[in-house]
Amino acid sequence: MASSLKNVIVVGGSFVGRTTAQEIARVIPTTHRVLLIEPHTHFHHLFTFPRFAIVPGHEHKAFIPYSGLFAAVPNPTAHSVVTARVVSVHENKTLTLDREWQGSRQISFEYLALATGTRLAEPAGMKDDDKASSVAYLQRHQADIKNAKSILIAGGGAVGVQMATDLAEYYPDKEITVVQSRPHLMPQFHKQFHEFVSKRFQDLGVKLVTGARLVVPPEGFPKSGPFDVQLTNGTSVSTDFVVLATGQTPNTGLIQSLPGGAELINPANGFIRIKPTLQVADDRYPEIFAVGDVADTGARKAARPGAGQAAVVARNIQALIEGRAADAETEKPGAAGIHITLGLVSPLILFWKYNIVFRNPDPAAGQTEPMIRERHDGSLDMNVEGMWDRMNVKPDEEAKYHL
Numbered sequence: 001m002a003s004s005l006k007n008v009i010v011v012g013g014s015f016v017g018r019t020t021a022q023e024i025a026r027v028i029p030t031t032h033r034v035l036l037i038e039p040h041t042h043f044h045h046l047f048t049f050p051r052f053a054i055v056p057g058h059e060h061k062a063f064i065p066y067s068g069l070f071a072a073v074p075n076p077t078a079h080s081v082v083t084a085r086v087v088s089v090h091e092n093k094t095l096t097l098d099r100e101w102q103g104s105r106q107i108s109f110e111y112l113a114l115a116t117g118t119r120l121a122e123p124a125g126m127k128d129d130d131k132a133s134s135v136a137y138l139q140r141h142q143a144d145i146k147n148a149k150s151i152l153i154a155g156g157g158a159v160g161v162q163m164a165t166d167l168a169e170y171y172p173d174k175e176i177t178v179v180q181s182r183p184h185l186m187p188q189f190h191k192q193f194h195e196f197v198s199k200r201f202q203d204l205g206v207k208l209v210t211g212a213r214l215v216v217p218p219e220g221f222p223k224s225g226p227f228d229v230q231l232t233n234g235t236s237v238s239t240d241f242v243v244l245a246t247g248q249t250p251n252t253g254l255i256q257s258l259p260g261g262a263e264l265i266n267p268a269n270g271f272i273r274i275k276p277t278l279q280v281a282d283d284r285y286p287e288i289f290a291v292g293d294v295a296d297t298g299a300r301k302a303a304r305p306g307a308g309q310a311a312v313v314a315r316n317i318q319a320l321i322e323g324r325a326a327d328a329e330t331e332k333p334g335a336a337g338i339h340i341t342l343g344l345v346s347p348l349i350l351f352w353k354y355n356i357v358f359r360n361p362d363p364a365a366g367q368t369e370p371m372i373r374e375r376h377d378g379s380l381d382m383n384v385e386g387m388w389d390r391m392n393v394k395p396d397e398e399a400k401y402h403l
Contacts (some may be wrong), residue, residue, distance in 0.1 A: 005033040005078060005101075008200075008317060009095070009109040010087050011254065013038030016292030016306030017115030018069065023232065023314035024113070025073040028321060032110065033078040036069065037097070039085040039129045043391055046125065048382045050162045050245075051341070052138050053123035054145055054170055058381040059138040061388070064130040065276055082107075087256040094288065095254075111317045113289040114255060114272070114280075118248035118301070124159045135350025143332045144223060148240035149174060152229055154214045155245035156180030161197055163243060165343040165354075168204035177207040177237055179214055188300070188336055190360045190370040200342050209233075211297065214242070250294050255280065261370045271296035276329035277316050278309060287320070299333040335362040341378060353378030 008028060010021040013036050021036040028034070042063035044236070070076040075095040084097040089112065097105045119125060123141050126134040145151065151167060153160045156178055164178050178185075178201070184194035185208075201208050212233040225240035250270045255261045264273050264280055272290040273281040274297065280288045291313050292306040299305040309330055316326035337359035344353055355378045361367035388394065388401070395401050 003033070006031060006110045007108060007113045007375060008032050008034050008113075009107065010034065010036045010115055011038075011095075012115035012117055012251075012292070012294075013040065013043060013066065013081065014115070014117050014292075015303040016117070016153075016310055017113075017333055018043060019307050020113050020115050020291050020310035020313055021069065021079070022073060023310045024317055025070055025079050027314050027318040030075055030078070032321065033069070033080070035080055035082050035107065035109075036066070037082045037084055037086055037095075037107075038066070039083065039098075040126075041083055041129060042066065043387075044126060044134075045384055045387050046120075048384050049123050049125070049138070050159050051166055051382060053141045053243075054163065054166050055344075055380065056142045058384065059142075060131075060135050061384045062138070063134060064388050064391045065393050065403055066391070071392040086254055089254050089288075090257075091284070109287075111287045111289070111320065112290055113317075114294060115290075115292045115314050116251035116254060117293040118250050120159075120248060121244040121246055123243070125243060130238045144241055145171070147224065150226070150239045151176050151241050151243060152237055152239040153178045153243045153245055155247060156182070156185040156210070157245060157247055158186065158207070158338065160243075160245035161185060162341050164206045165200060165204060166341070168201075168206050169344040171200070172205075176205070177209065177239065179209045179212055179237070181211070181213045183210050185210075186338075189338070189358060190372050192372070193358050194360070196356070196372060197342070203217070204343065209235075210236070211233060215226075248293065252294060255288075255290070258285065260284065265298045269296065277326045278313050279316070279326060279329060286326070289316070297330055297333065299330070300336045300338075303355045304337070305333070335360040335367070341382070344380065351402065353380060 010017050021034050025034045045062045048062045052062050066081040070079040082101050084099050087096045089095045094106050094348050118337050128134050129164045150334050153164055164176050167176050185197050212231040215230040221242040226238050228236045228238050228403050255264050255272050266273050272295050274290050274295050275281055278289045292308045293301040312328045315328040319326050339357050341355045357373040359371040361370050
């Protein structure tokens with residue numbers, strides 16, 4: 001049965017989309033409802049995937065039911081999570097789903113927030129939508145890793161760095177090689193980050209090749225070796241298993257389904273052009289916003305800046321509903337920072353897990369050196385249970401983490 005409520009739709013239910021849906025639900029009037037549209041049946045805790053692709057026993061905790069998403073907002077039963085994939089967005093303020101929801105594949109909206117993020121290669125992202133298939137994939141990956149004597153990681157970003165250090169400590173007898181296309185690891189950060197992680201690699205015996213890429217055969221890499229992998233610098237590396245950790249591809253297909261939508265894509269980086277209010281940069285579509293990794297905000301693609309953007313979208317949609325102009329703006333991006341694991345065992349405190357907080361210097365604040373803070377307060381499962389709490393799903397026994 002059709003609802004009399006007006007729809008505010010958020011497309012994409014990862015970290016920023018989830019937060020955006022909750023923030024909007026907290027401020028909109030009872031004449032409106034939030035629909036979060038997401039093809040995954042469960043929330044994907046992406047930050048745990050690199051470790052859970054190696055370390056067994058926790059992979060089922062990485063997929064959290066959406067059932068508690070709106071539990072802590074006003075009028076929680078008005079809002080819904082729609083398990084579907086959006087096929088296209090239309091200029092008459094409707095969108096088309098890949099399956100029926102409440103008897104129709106068409107849903108109208110008054111406001112739309114695109115939080116479609118980016119595509120990541122497995123194991124950093126899952127290709128399957130259901131929990132069982134994704135858990136099974138991680139378990140297969142764990143087995144492949146265990147059976148390999150040598151492992152080649154393509155990519156020196158956060159995923160590649162985390163997996164290399166975890167592998168080197170969890171499987172100290174394996175040969176780990178990281179191939180990075182740039183001269184430095186994670187080049188968006190100050191050179192001291194590269195120096196710090198390179199030293200960590202040396203201490204753990206991780207080999208690092210910079211300035212080269214893997215040549216991926218059309219049929220992909222074998223599942224087991226040994227086999228030779230050709231590099232673009234003319235050399236080759238023998239390995240038993242390849243992990244692709246080669247970065248992000250923006251999910252911008254929906255905005256491009258609109259008239260003039262292709263012009264909203266910044267050709268320099270592939271992200272959606274937006275106004276400071278996070279409305280897309282086309283006056284024909286004042287009701288459409290882009291938020292998080294898919295938006296060309298200039299901020300680092302991470303959950304923390306995305307949470308601030310979610311609050312901006314919520315305030316502006318509230319203003320528009322109330323007949324006011326959208327005037328809340330995103331903060332100018334500050335110095336890039338990251339909290340990243342660098343292995344499983346501290347050499348000083350054997351039962352703690354090692355991680356660092358790194359932040360680039362901020363010249364506007366007179367800073368010339370980065371901030372590096374070493375920590376030994378991690379956990380083997382990366383405190384994944386805390387995310388279940390934030391999703392308002394609180395299992396009272398271990399078996400319920402399999403829900």
